[in-house]
Amino acid sequence: MSDETTFLPLGSIVIVKGNTKKIMIIARGLATFIEDEAKYFDYGACLYQKG
16 A cells, blocks of 8 residues: 555546535645635535537
């Protein structure tokens, strides 16, 4: 077993468990401040356009 983390490629289209809308991965390894506390996220995404 490897300790290496594998990220999805940018542009990947996914459906989050428990949801029906498709989203597209547009960023990885995000850091931001929310309520004066640093928060870290594996991915950033947007809704995938249909039509």
